[in-house]
Amino acid sequence: MTLISSNPPAPLDSADSGALARAMAVLYWPLAAVLTTVGVFVVCHVPGPNEDQVSLVQRIYYVHLPVAINTFAACLTVFIASIGFLSHRRMWWDDLAEAAARVAVLLGAIVLLTGMIWGRAAWNTWWTWSPRLTFSLILWLLYVVQLMVRASIESRERRAVISAVYGIIAFLDVPLVYLSAKLIEEMHPASYTMEPVQKWTLALWFVPVTMIAGGLISMRYQLARRISAKLAGGTR
Amino acid sequence: MIATLRQIGLLAGKDLRIEARSRQTLGLVIILGVLIVIVLGLGLGPQQAAGFGAPAVLWVAYLFAGVLCFEKTMAIERHDGAMAGLLLAPVDRGVIYAGKLLSNLALMLAVALVITPAGILFFGFDLSAAPWTFACVIGLSMIGFAAVGTLFSAVVSSTRLQGGLLAMMVFPIALPLVISSTQLLLRVFRDGKAVDGEALAILIAFDAIFLVVSWLVFEWVLEP
Numbered sequence: 001m002t003l004i005s006s007n008p009p010a011p012l013d014s015a016d017s018g019a020l021a022r023a024m025a026v027l028y029w030p031l032a033a034v035l036t037t038v039g040v041f042v043v044c045h046v047p048g049p050n051e052d053q054v055s056l057v058q059r060i061y062y063v064h065l066p067v068a069i070n071t072f073a074a075c076l077t078v079f080i081a082s083i084g085f086l087s088h089r090r091m092w093w094d095d096l097a098e099a100a101a102r103v104a105v106l107l108g109a110i111v112l113l114t115g116m117i118w119g120r121a122a123w124n125t126w127w128t129w130s131p132r133l134t135f136s137l138i139l140w141l142l143y144v145v146q147l148m149v150r151a152s153i154e155s156r157e158r159r160a161v162i163s164a165v166y167g168i169i170a171f172l173d174v175p176l177v178y179l180s181a182k183l184i185e186e187m188h189p190a191s192y193t194m195e196p197v198q199k200w201t202l203a204l205w206f207v208p209v210t211m212i213a214g215g216l217i218s219m220r221y222q223l224a225r226r227i228s229a230k231l232a233g234g235t236r
Numbered sequence: 237m238i239a240t241l242r243q244i245g246l247l248a249g250k251d252l253r254i255e256a257r258s259r260q261t262l263g264l265v266i267i268l269g270v271l272i273v274i275v276l277g278l279g280l281g282p283q284q285a286a287g288f289g290a291p292a293v294l295w296v297a298y299l300f301a302g303v304l305c306f307e308k309t310m311a312i313e314r315h316d317g318a319m320a321g322l323l324l325a326p327v328d329r330g331v332i333y334a335g336k337l338l339s340n341l342a343l344m345l346a347v348a349l350v351i352t353p354a355g356i357l358f359f360g361f362d363l364s365a366a367p368w369t370f371a372c373v374i375g376l377s378m379i380g381f382a383a384v385g386t387l388f389s390a391v392v393s394s395t396r397l398q399g400g401l402l403a404m405m406v407f408p409i410a411l412p413l414v415i416s417s418t419q420l421l422l423r424v425f426r427d428g429k430a431v432d433g434e435a436l437a438i439l440i441a442f443d444a445i446f447l448v449v450s451w452l453v454f455e456w457v458l459e460p
Contacts, residue, residue, distance in 0.1 A: 086453070086456065134415070138408060138411050141408045142408045142409070145404055145405060145408055148401075148404060149401065149404070149405060152401060153395050155395075158394075158395055158459070161456050161457065162391050162395065162457065164456075165387075165391065165453050165456060165457055166388075166391075166405065168449065168453065169384070169387070169409060169446070169449065169450075169453075170408075170409065172445055172446075172449060173408075173409050173412065176412035176438060176441065176442050176445070177411060177412050177415075179412070179416075179434070179438050180411075180412040180413075180415040180416040180419075180435070180438050181415060183415060183416055183419040183420075183432070183434065183435055183438075184415065184419065
């Protein structure tokens with residue numbers, strides 16, 4: 001494949017990238033840190049249904065759900081970036097797909113771990129093949145494999161093409177995994193009635209979690225752009 | 237349309253003729269599949285092995301046997317620049333995909349015809365309730381599995397990567413097939429219920445989605 005232009009016009013040049021990184025270091029990350037701290041404080045003080053152990057562990061839900069939704073957003077980003085790469089053949093799409101895949105794996109691992117901790121308290125078992133656990137595990141595996149595949153291909157152009165094809169197939173697989181996992185007998189709490197204060201706590205947690213996920217994707221992306229620039233010999 | 241079908245037939249015929257003359261793949265894959273069934277039967281022991289483990293055990297055998305078949309059918313294009321010749325042929329890349337898919341399906345059918353009776357026999361799985369349901373479910377699953385496997389075998393083959401990678405790429409993608417077909421078979425054979433329309437729809441949707449998408453993206457993954 002020689003369709004890929006070796007010096008694509010990147011949407012981000014070095015000066016911009018440096019300024020953006022500085023702005024993130026000064027404003028974005030401290031803000032995310034403050035909001036996370038506020039979130040932790042609120043979670044410690046929000047009233048639960050009753051103060052038994054399950055109810056205490058129940059609070060992990062405020063992290064679990066926002067992270068799960070952000071995982072899905074990261075997977076969607078991989079899908080969009082993969083389509084973008086195959087249709088435009090610009091390397092920055094591939095960098096974006098890689099950044100999002102990495103964050104999807106990280107967030108997916110957090111979803112699995114928080115879910116397992118909660119399951120241990122609620123069901124007295126670390127793992128059970130309930131539909132949603134199965135779904136989260138397979139979703140996580142799909143994107144771990146994408147990173148493994150990327151790591152084992154040396155040619156940059158081939159890696160981009162193959163990982164874009166895989167990114168599309170993997171995302172199309174997600175609804176099928178979800179539907180087929182639903183065939184397994186359910187034991188996950190389907191819906192959970194929440195007090196307004198609990199809803200607000202959950203809404204509060206969405207902000208820092210989404211900021212951290214977006215910030216991580218952006219940082220990985222900027223790093224990959226800089227590596228690309230170095231590899232291209234300082235020219236773009 | 238007729239010309240396309242003829243081209244697909246020619247390409248698949250070429251692969252199957254090579255296999256019929258060299259007999260490199262089938263014997264190996266069938267023995268491997270039967271070995272997997274035996275190892276799982278022994279590992280589970282007489283208590284666990286009797287009953288409804290057969291679909292799961294058969295799936296393990298199909299997955300590994302399938303990956304070997306897909307690898308071999310694509311690997312024959314690696315010798316003597318055959319892939320360059322194939323790419324220079326005046327046919328659509330999608331036709332090459334369909335040809336490879338057809339030869340893979342023929343190989344899988346041959347393998348399944350040996351492994352399935354072995355699994356059913358060793359695990360005492362009673363097919364008499366709905367033999368055609370069993371055949372249809374396994375057939376639909378095989379089509380979806382081969383659709384994804386054929387695409388990724390071209391990916392792996394073109395990058396000269398080691399064998400384990402194909403299994404790593406195909407297994408997670410094929411898991412919806414495994415879950416829905418085993419759940420469907422358990423409901424029909426263990427619980428004596430009617431065929432679950434939803435599970436069947438997932439199998440058909442999987443086949444349709446990945447046949448179309450693989451046909452579309454196949455040209456990007458091929459490389460001489």
